Amino acid sequence: xxxxxxxxxxxxxxxxxxxxxxxxxxxxxxxxxxxxxxxxxxxxxxxxxxxxxxxxxxxxxxxxxxxxxxxxxxxxxxxxxxxxxxxxxxxxxxxxxxxxxxxxxxxxxxxxxxxxxxxxxxxxxxxxxxxxxxxxxxxxxxxxxxxxxxxxxxxxxxxxxxxxxxxxxxxxxxxxxxxxxxxxxxxxxxxxxxxxxxxxxxxxxxxxxxxxxxxxxxxxxxxxxxxxxxxxxxxxxxxxxxxxxxxxxxxxxxxxxxxxxxxxxxxxxxxxxxxxxxxxxxxxxxxxxxxxxxxxxxxxxxxxxxxxxxxxxxxxxxxxxxxxxxxxxxxxxxxxxxxxxxxxxxxxxxxxxxxxxxxxxxxxxxxxxxxxxxxxxxxxxxxxxxxxxxxxxxxxxxxxxxxxxxxxxxxxxxxxxxxxxxxxxxxxxxxxxxxxxxxxxxxxxxxxxxxxxxxxxxxxxxxxxxxxxxxxxxxxxxxxxxxxxxxxxxxxxxxxxxxxxxxxxx
Amino acid sequence: xxxxxxxxxxxxxxxxxxxxxxxxxxxxxxxxxxxxxxxxxxxxxxxxxxxxxxxxxxxxxxxxxxxxxxxxxxxxxxxxxxxxxxxxxxxxxxxxxxxxxxxxxxxxxxxxxxxxxxxxxxxxxxxxxxxxxxxxxxxxxxxxxxxxxxxxxxxxxxxxxxxxxxxxxxxxxxxxxxxxxxxxxxxxxxxxxxxxxxxxxxxxxxxxxxxxxxxxxxxxxxxxxxxxxxxxxxxxxxxxxxxxxxxxxxxxxxxxxxxxxxxxxxxxxxxxxxxxxxxxxxxxxxxxxxxxxxxxxxxxxxxxxxxxxxxxxxxxxxxxxxxxxxxxxxxxxxxxxxxxxxxxxxxxxxxxxxxxxxxxxxxxxxxxxxxxxxxxxxxxxxxxxxxxxxxxxxxxxxxxxxxxxxxxxxxxxxxxxxxxxxxxxxxxxxx
Numbered sequence: 001x002x003x004x005x006x007x008x009x010x011x012x013x014x015x016x017x018x019x020x021x022x023x024x025x026x027x028x029x030x031x032x033x034x035x036x037x038x039x040x041x042x043x044x045x046x047x048x049x050x051x052x053x054x055x056x057x058x059x060x061x062x063x064x065x066x067x068x069x070x071x072x073x074x075x076x077x078x079x080x081x082x083x084x085x086x087x088x089x090x091x092x093x094x095x096x097x098x099x100x101x102x103x104x105x106x107x108x109x110x111x112x113x114x115x116x117x118x119x120x121x122x123x124x125x126x127x128x129x130x131x132x133x134x135x136x137x138x139x140x141x142x143x144x145x146x147x148x149x150x151x152x153x154x155x156x157x158x159x160x161x162x163x164x165x166x167x168x169x170x171x172x173x174x175x176x177x178x179x180x181x182x183x184x185x186x187x188x189x190x191x192x193x194x195x196x197x198x199x200x201x202x203x204x205x206x207x208x209x210x211x212x213x214x215x216x217x218x219x220x221x222x223x224x225x226x227x228x229x230x231x232x233x234x235x236x237x238x239x240x241x242x243x244x245x246x247x248x249x250x251x252x253x254x255x256x257x258x259x260x261x262x263x264x265x266x267x268x269x270x271x272x273x274x275x276x277x278x279x280x281x282x283x284x285x286x287x288x289x290x291x292x293x294x295x296x297x298x299x300x301x302x303x304x305x306x307x308x309x310x311x312x313x314x315x316x317x318x319x320x321x322x323x324x325x326x327x328x329x330x331x332x333x334x335x336x337x338x339x340x341x342x343x344x345x346x347x348x349x350x351x352x353x354x355x356x357x358x359x360x361x362x363x364x365x366x367x368x369x370x371x372x373x374x375x376x377x378x379x380x381x382x383x384x385x386x387x388x389x390x391x392x393x394x395x396x397x398x399x400x401x402x403x404x405x406x407x408x409x410x411x412x413x414x415x416x417x418x419x420x421x422x423x424x425x426x427x428x429x430x431x432x433x434x435x436x437x438x439x440x441x442x443x444x445x446x447x448x449x450x451x452x453x454x455x456x457x458x459x460x461x462x463x464x465x466x467x468x469x470x471x472x473x474x475x476x477x478x479x480x481x482x483x484x485x486x487x488x489x490x491x492x493x494x495x496x497x498x499x500x501x502x503x504x505x506x
Numbered sequence: 507x508x509x510x511x512x513x514x515x516x517x518x519x520x521x522x523x524x525x526x527x528x529x530x531x532x533x534x535x536x537x538x539x540x541x542x543x544x545x546x547x548x549x550x551x552x553x554x555x556x557x558x559x560x561x562x563x564x565x566x567x568x569x570x571x572x573x574x575x576x577x578x579x580x581x582x583x584x585x586x587x588x589x590x591x592x593x594x595x596x597x598x599x600x601x602x603x604x605x606x607x608x609x610x611x612x613x614x615x616x617x618x619x620x621x622x623x624x625x626x627x628x629x630x631x632x633x634x635x636x637x638x639x640x641x642x643x644x645x646x647x648x649x650x651x652x653x654x655x656x657x658x659x660x661x662x663x664x665x666x667x668x669x670x671x672x673x674x675x676x677x678x679x680x681x682x683x684x685x686x687x688x689x690x691x692x693x694x695x696x697x698x699x700x701x702x703x704x705x706x707x708x709x710x711x712x713x714x715x716x717x718x719x720x721x722x723x724x725x726x727x728x729x730x731x732x733x734x735x736x737x738x739x740x741x742x743x744x745x746x747x748x749x750x751x752x753x754x755x756x757x758x759x760x761x762x763x764x765x766x767x768x769x770x771x772x773x774x775x776x777x778x779x780x781x782x783x784x785x786x787x788x789x790x791x792x793x794x795x796x797x798x799x800x801x802x803x804x805x806x807x808x809x810x811x812x813x814x815x816x817x818x819x820x821x822x823x824x825x826x827x828x829x830x831x832x833x834x835x836x837x838x839x840x841x842x843x844x845x846x847x848x849x850x851x852x853x854x855x856x857x858x859x860x861x862x863x864x865x866x867x868x869x870x871x872x873x874x875x876x877x878x879x880x881x882x883x884x885x886x887x888x889x890x891x892x893x894x895x896x897x898x899x900x901x902x903x904x905x906x907x908x909x910x911x912x913x914x915x916x917x918x919x920x921x922x923x924x925x926x927x928x929x930x931x932x933x934x935x936x937x
Contacts, residue, residue, distance in 0.1 A: 325812030345804040357811035
C-alpha cells in the first residue's frame with residue numbers, strides 16, 4: 001500500500017500546527033519521522049489516524065483520496081498504530097487483548113478464544129514475534145507487550161504501521177529485537193512510519209528520514225546522514241551532541257547509601273540492599289531499564305519514601321528518617337523523573353513554580369506573607385539565566401513546551417546552594433536544544449563541587465554525563481563501571497546478565 | 507475520581523488558572539483571547555494532561571468561566587420568563603383566542619414577565635430596606651461559600667458546610683442564651699464560640715483526611731448527619747430546650763449577645779466582606795495560601811517540594827469550618843433566631859452552589875452570594891406580585907445547571923469552540 005500525504009495542513013485558530021506537509025510512504029519502507037517536541041509530529045499522526053480533521057490537504061491511499069473521521073476508518077484503510085502508552089488490558093491474555101473490540105463468538109455470546117489464539121500464533125510465527133497467545137499481558141515484559149500491540153495492528157490487516165516513540169520504554173537489547181521485527185515486517189511488505197527523536201535508531205533502521213520542524217517538512221535525509229547533520233536539521237541550528245567536560249576532580253563522599261531496602265505498598269522489595277556513594281565533584285550515573293527500582297531508590301534519597309532498612313548519610317549524618325522538606329533544606333536538589341507529576345504545579349505561573357520549594361525561605365516570605373517583589377525579581381532572573389521561553393512570568397507552566405517546563409524545574413533546583421543534585425531523567429521529552437543546555441548546567445554544577453546523581457534510562461545520556469556508572473537491575477546495583485565500558489556490556493547488565501569481572505559493585 | 511481525567515476524550519481543555527482572581531492574564535481558554543501561540547500551547551497542555559493517566563485530580567475543571575456564568579444567568583432568566591408567562595392566568599386565558607387577538611397574548615406575557623422581574627429587582631435592591639435585607643440574607647451565603655471555596659482551592663470538596671454551620675450555631679447559641687456577660691464581651695464570646703465550633707467540626711474532617719486518608723466528601727456528609735443528631739439531642743435537654751416547651755427549640759440569645767448594627771445591617775455583613783478579604787489575602791498573598799493552592803492543584807509536586815500535605819488538609823478544613831461557623835452567626839446572633847432544627851436552613855448546601863458559581867474565588871463568591879441573597883429576598887416581593895416564589899428557586903437551579911453544563915451554554919450562546927480539534931486529541935502522544 002502506498003500512502004501519500006499531500007499538502008496536509010492543520011490550524012488551531014490562527015496557529016498552524018502542520019503547514020502543507022507532503023510525505024510519501026512507499027510500500028515496504030521504513031519511513032522515519034524525526035522532529036523535536038511540538039514540531040507537529042503528533043498532529044500529523046493524529047490526522048493520519050483519523051483523530052483530527054485536516055484543515056487543508058488530503059490523504060491518498062493507493063492513488064485514491066480518503067478521509068478518516070475516526071480511527072475505525074483509518075484501521076479499515078489499513079493503517080495501524082502502536083501508541084507510546086500501550087492500550088492493553090493487563091489482566092487479559094494476549095489473545096483476548098487482540099480480539100478485544102471485535103470479539104468473535106460461537107453463537108449465544110460464547111467467545112471463540114481458540115480462533116483468536118490461532119490468529120495470534122499465526123501472526124507471531126509469520127513475523128517471528130515469539131508471543132504466546134495464552135500468556136497474561138501483565139506477566140509479559142514491556143518489549144513483548146509492545147509486540148502484542150503490533151500483533152493487534154497486524155490482525156487488522158494493517159499495511160502501514162505507525163510506531164510512536166516505540167523505543168522509549170525498551171532496553172538496548174529489546175530495541176535491537178524491535179528493529180529486527182521492523183525489518184521483518186518490511187520484508188513482508190508492511191510499511192512503517194517510525195516516530196522518534198533518537199538519531200542513532202533512525203540511522204540504524206530507516207530507509208528514508210523526513211525531518212519536521214515547526215510544522216513543516218524541512219527536509220529528507222538518507223540514513224547515511226551523520227547524527228550532527230540530522231540534529232541540525234531538526235533543531236535548525238548547529239547542536240553539540242557531545243557534552244564537553246573536564247575530567248572530574250573528585251572530592252570526598254557526600255552522600256553515602258548503605259544497604260537501603262525499600263518495600264513497596266504491595267509488599268514487594270523494589271530496592272534490595274543497595275549501597276553506593278556519591279562524591280563531591282563527580283557525576284554518578286545510575287543506568288537501568290525503567291521499573292528496576294531506580295524510582296523508589298531516588299525517592300528514598302529525598303525522603304519521599306522511607307527506606308525499610310539501611311542508612312542514608314549526608315556528610316556523615318543519617319538522613320534516612322528525614323522528610324523531603326528537611327532533605328531540601330539540607331542541600332539536596334531534586335529533579336523528579338515525571339516533571340508534570342512531581343516537578344511543577346501546572347496551573348501555577350512560571351513565577352510561582354520557580355519558588356515552589358523556596359517560598360518558605362526568608363528571601364521570598366516574611367511572617368507568613370509572600371514577598372511579591374522578590375518573587376517577581378527571582379522569576380525574571382531565572383527566566384533570563386535559563387532562557388525559559390515563556391510569554392511572561394505569569395503564564396501557567398502547563399502552557400509551556402516540555403523543554404521549557406523542564407527548564408523551570410531545573411532552574412528552581414539550581415537556584416540554591418546544593419550539596420547533592422539528584423536528577424532523574426533530566427531530559428526526558430526535552431528537545432535536542434534544551435538537552436544540550438541542561439547537560440551543560442549539570443556539568444557546571446558538578447564542577448562547582450556538587451555530588452551529582454543522574455538516573456536515566458537513556459544510555460546515551462548516562463554515557464555523556466557520568467564519571468561512574470552504576471547499573472541497576474531488579475532492585476539491585478549489579479555493577480558499578482567506568483563509562484568507557486562498551487554499550488553492549490552495559491546493555492547486558494541492564495538486562496540482568498550477571499558478570500563476574502564487573503561486579504565490583506560496592 | 508481521577509477517572510475524570512482519563513475519559514475517552516479530554517472533555518474540555520483544562521482551564522488555565524482559576525487561582526488568579528485579579529485576572530492578571532487572560533483566561534487561557536477564552537477562544538477570543540487566544541492568539542496563535544497560545545492555541546498551540548493549549549493543545550500541548552491538553553495533550554500533556556491527557557498524557558498522564560492517574561495524574562492528580564484537578565478540581566478546577568469543574569469551575570465555569572466568567573462567560574459561561576454570565577450566559578447561564580441570562581439563559582436562566584429567559585427560561586424563567588417563559589415560566590412566568592405560562593404560570594400567569596391572564597396569559598393562559600389569552601391563548602384561547604390567540605388566533606383572533608394574538609397581540610393580547612404578547613402584551614399579557616410581557617406584563618407578567620415585567621411585573622415579576624421588576625418585583626424581583628425592587629424587592630431585593632429597590633429600597634434601602636430591601637438592600638439591607640438582601641445584605642443580611644447574603645452574609646451567611648458568602649461566609650459559607652468562602653468556606654467551600656477555600657477548601658476547594660486546597661483540593662477538598664467540603665460538603666460539610668451544613669454540619670459545620672449547625673455546630674457553630676449550637677455553640678454560639680449556647681453561649682448566647684446561657685452565659686451572662688457584659689454586652690460587648692458577650693457577643694464576642696458567642697461569636698468566637700460559633701466560629702470555634704465550626705472550626706472544630708471541619709478540623710476533625712481535615713484531620714481524618716490527613717491521618718487516615720478518609721475521603722472528605724464521605725466524612726463531611728456523615729458529619730452533617732451527626733451534627734443534626736447532636737442538635738436534636740441537645741434540644742431535648744434542659745440546658746438548651748426552652749423552659750416549659752415540648753418543642754425542640756431553645757430560647758433566643760440574650761440581647762447582649764446580638765450582633766450590633768452598623769449602617770442599618772447587623773455586623774455579620776461587614777464580617778462577611780472582611781472574611782472575603784482575609785480569604786483572598788490568605789490564598790494569594792500568604793505562604794499558607796501558596797501551599798494550599800499548590801496542594802490543591804498538584805499534591806505530589808507539593809510533597810516533592812517539601813510541603814506537608816496533612817498539615818495543609820487539616821488547616822484548610824479548620825479554616826473552612828471556621829468560615830462556616832462565621833456563617834452560622836447570622837441566624838442566631840444576627841436575626842436572633844432561637845435554636846431549632848431549621849436554624850441554619852439549607853445555607854450549607856447553597857454555599858456549594860455559591861462557591862462553584864463564584865469560581866471558588868473570594869470575589870466571585872461574594873458576587874454569587876449577593877446574587878443568591880438578592881434572589882431569595884426578591885422572591886418574596888415577586889410572590890406579592892403574583893408569581894410563585896418558588897420561581898426564584900427554579901432560577902437558581904437553572905443557573906447552576908447551566909454552569910455545570912458549560913457545553914450546553916456554549917451551544918445555546920453559540921460561543922465558538924476553541925481550536926476545534928483540541929477536544930478530540932488522542933491520548934498517548936508524547937512528542
